[in-house]
Amino acid sequence: MFSWFWSVLGKLGLLSKKGKIVFLGLDNAGKTTLLNVLKDDRLTMHIPTLHPHSEDLVIEGIQFQTFDLGGHETARRIWKDYLATVNGIIFIIDAADPSRFPEAYEELAALLASEELAKTPICVLGNKIDKDTAVSEHELRRAIGLTENLTYGKKYQPSSTTRPLELFMCSVSKRMGYIEGFRWLAKFIP
Numbered sequence: 001m002f003s004w005f006w007s008v009l010g011k012l013g014l015l016s017k018k019g020k021i022v023f024l025g026l027d028n029a030g031k032t033t034l035l036n037v038l039k040d041d042r043l044t045m046h047i048p049t050l051h052p053h054s055e056d057l058v059i060e061g062i063q064f065q066t067f068d069l070g071g072h073e074t075a076r077r078i079w080k081d082y083l084a085t086v087n088g089i090i091f092i093i094d095a096a097d098p099s100r101f102p103e104a105y106e107e108l109a110a111l112l113a114s115e116e117l118a119k120t121p122i123c124v125l126g127n128k129i130d131k132d133t134a135v136s137e138h139e140l141r142r143a144i145g146l147t148e149n150l151t152y153g154k155k156y157q158p159s160s161t162t163r164p165l166e167l168f169m170c171s172v173s174k175r176m177g178y179i180e181g182f183r184w185l186a187k188f189i190p
């Protein structure tokens, strides 16, 4: 109902903000699950994403063109083709699989080091907090090098000159936490 409402507003040109965002993260992190939940509130079976998939969604009153890219190693090679023109990145990490934190850290560090993305807001989602093996926000921050002092702050600080970067813990399956991340990201979409 609400997305219909917003999409009508959007078609009438009453939504001022439009953004292009990409969903990145290792395979199995939950990117496609998130896209499907946002799109039609549906949890779907896990089929690894082989080809980039795009959806136009209205989230928090902003028209987003989203791109769900595969996270397995070969799929990661095309991430860079999408980065030049994006307004924001959602980087998803499986917070319940510490064995893969080093690999996630490496991929995130490569994005953070990319000059192209020096000003691009990055919202990191620590997903699957519903699982027993999920670590705390503090532990995840330490594992991926995003200690509190290095991120932007969950409250909007327009005067800050640093790149918008923040971590939000969430559970896509339980529909918890990610909206706060989108709300935060939306503030940086011009």
Ligand SMILES: Nc1nc2c(ncn2[C@@H]2O[C@H](COP(=O)(O)OP(=O)(O)OP(=O)(O)O)[C@@H](O)[C@H]2O)c(=O)[nH]1
Pocket: 025, 026, 027, 028, 029, 030, 031, 032, 033, 034, 044, 045, 046, 047, 048, 049, 050, 069, 070, 071, 072, 127, 128, 129, 130, 131, 170, 171, 172, 173, 174
């Ligand atoms: N328990 C739990 N499982 C989740 C959650 N989010 C996603 N999953 C599961 O994690 C698995 C992988 O999810 P996908 O969305 O396919 O992962 P992906 O990031 O798109 O993976 P690739 O397409 O291979 O890059 C699926 O079995 C999902 O059901 C969550 O919040 N909690």
Ligand SMILES: [Mg+2]
Pocket: 031, 032, 033, 047, 048, 049, 068, 069, 070, 071
């Ligand atoms: Mg996928």
